[in-house]
Amino acid sequence: MPSPSSTTPSRMLHVSFLAGVATAPTFMKEFAEKLSQMYEAKGFHVMTQLLFPYGDWYTSLYRQLHEIRKDMLPFVRSVKPAWLGGRRSVSGILEAYQGGAIWLVGHSGGGVAGVQAGELLLREHGLPVERIIQIGSPRCAIPPSLEASSTMYMYAVNGKGRRTDPITRIGTWGGWERSRSGVPVWNPYKYAPDRIVPLRLQGGHPDYFRSADPYVDAEGRSNLEHILRTVQEQDLVTESKRHIEK
Numbered sequence: 001m002p003s004p005s006s007t008t009p010s011r012m013l014h015v016s017f018l019a020g021v022a023t024a025p026t027f028m029k030e031f032a033e034k035l036s037q038m039y040e041a042k043g044f045h046v047m048t049q050l051l052f053p054y055g056d057w058y059t060s061l062y063r064q065l066h067e068i069r070k071d072m073l074p075f076v077r078s079v080k081p082a083w084l085g086g087r088r089s090v091s092g093i094l095e096a097y098q099g100g101a102i103w104l105v106g107h108s109g110g111g112v113a114g115v116q117a118g119e120l121l122l123r124e125h126g127l128p129v130e131r132i133i134q135i136g137s138p139r140c141a142i143p144p145s146l147e148a149s150s151t152m153y154m155y156a157v158n159g160k161g162r163r164t165d166p167i168t169r170i171g172t173w174g175g176w177e178r179s180r181s182g183v184p185v186w187n188p189y190k191y192a193p194d195r196i197v198p199l200r201l202q203g204g205h206p207d208y209f210r211s212a213d214p215y216v217d218a219e220g221r222s223n224l225e226h227i228l229r230t231v232q233e234q235d236l237v238t239e240s241k242r243h244i245e246k
Contacts, residue, residue, distance in 0.1 A: 012100025020108025053085030053113035086116025101130035111137025139171035141191035151193035
């Protein structure tokens with residue numbers, strides 16, 4: 001692996017993995033390793049870090065749920081944002097950041113903290129937030145400032161296309177807007193991510209990153225493989241978006 005000094009900034013990639021509530025310390029470790037290997041094979045120098053915006057499974061569950069509830073309030077009511085998870089994530093990122101594009105990949109509540117962190121990194125620090133990926137997260141509004149970033153939301157479904165992850169039913173992307181006739185109407189996707197992807201996975205909320213039986217489909221692909229493939233597919237979407245913007 002090349003050192004940061006021998007790698008051009010445009011080829012550096014800083015990926016922060018943000019865990020959700022009551023998460024095991026190694027929960028996203030294999031996912032982080034596989035994604036890092038995938039992009040290093042493409043010529044990137046990848047720096048990864050695992051953050052726990054609300055604490056890990058040794059932290060009081062009551063406190064974690066209370067904090068994420070406060071962080072979710074700004075997306076459904078007009079109150080001053082708490083953004084506890086987002087600000088903790090930003091502190092951790094700033095300590096480790098060595099340059100390059102920033103990706104924020106969050107599972108469950110970590111996906112909410114990732115959106116908040118992306119907004120803060122752009123607004124308060126002017127850092128290049130390139131991509132935000134939410135996996136099995138509550139729905140939360142994507143701020144207008146993140147429109148230049150590629151945002152993606154993944155959620156688990158069964159073979160019939162029905163959600164198997166109850167956490168992804170929480171929250172909203174909606175907002176009020178005026179119709180052509182001037183009448184206020186509710187748009188459920190007003191603040192939605194760029195791309196919303198249902199994934200046919202085995203299991204539910206805690207199983208997105210499983211890589212062995214019984215979390216393997218009939219074609220031999222594990223849940224983790226489906227996640228990694230979807231991340232790669234987003235590269236094509238991002239490149240297409242940049243081409244259109246130019």
